[in-house]
Amino acid sequence: MPTSAEEIVRIAMAHLVEIAAGTCSIELETLETLDDPNLIEILAGLYTLHDDLVYRARKRERAEQELRESIAALERARADMESLVQDLSAVIVPVREDVLMVPIVGRFSQERARLLLERTLAAVTERQARHVILDLTGVSSMDAATLEHILRLLRCVKLLGARGVLVGTQPAVARQLAEHAQDFASERIVALRSLQDALAACD
């Protein structure tokens, strides 16, 4: 016996409410036992709709989880990279028993300046260094903050009883340093052309 249109609408609405809440009580096996083809068509459609919605939601959840994992992996890689950059940005090279070389490359952040100062002073103390050569070959220009960091480093080196030597100064940097000639004079900083000259001066 065909189900009335009102009854089909009532049944469909009840299932739509369920589907909106994320569940569905329609069972395919039960549908096979129904007589009314219109009711079967409506309920099979609702069943398929719910199946699709659940599938899409699971797929979206999986994609979100993968995205979260990718972001976490990127964060870890960024932290590793930062750590590596930090290590490489504050390298102290013992070139002789009492001579340390500190290559300076690029600009100084507060953190990098702190790290370089900390490591240089520790190395001077540990190795009883008498000379610290700051190699500025990799610095094409210098802002006020970087200049201040270098002056501070040289002052601290001097306080530990070692001597600071600048080498590899580029023309632009030389002009910037000249504006602070007084500071350099007071620190009695030696500037030489090359590492070889600096090593010879450290004898």
Add this chain to the structure above:
Amino acid sequence: MTLQLEPRPYGPDSTPEEREALRARVQLLRDDIVLIRDVPVGTKFSLGVMADEIKRLTAGRPRIKILVDIADAHPPDAEYREALFSFHELEPRLAVTAIYIGHSRVLLAITKFALAIFRRHMRADAFLDRDEALRYLEHAD
């Protein structure tokens, strides 16, 4: 003799005999009409094996028509429906598809619903009668 496939999902762990049985479900009916007798429980994997066989059988043909016999198949789940739709998107030579349902009114209703969604993107129809499905393909331009 070809292996009889069981009513269970087949995945990448399928044996060579099971893969052969999947391939054997694809046949060239006429010059440009391919018959797929769908497995009881369709999966992305089983569809992939059959899609490769379709490509092999129809190599060189500019357009193809497909008759899908799902009379012995369970109603496709959402993942399988999506895979079927992807196949239509990935096979530009596919001109038209006829789906032979058999006797299940539920399968017919689900197929009609899925086709109603996909019809915007593909030319396809569902039939309770296999000969009628074949005629639909033969007359489709």
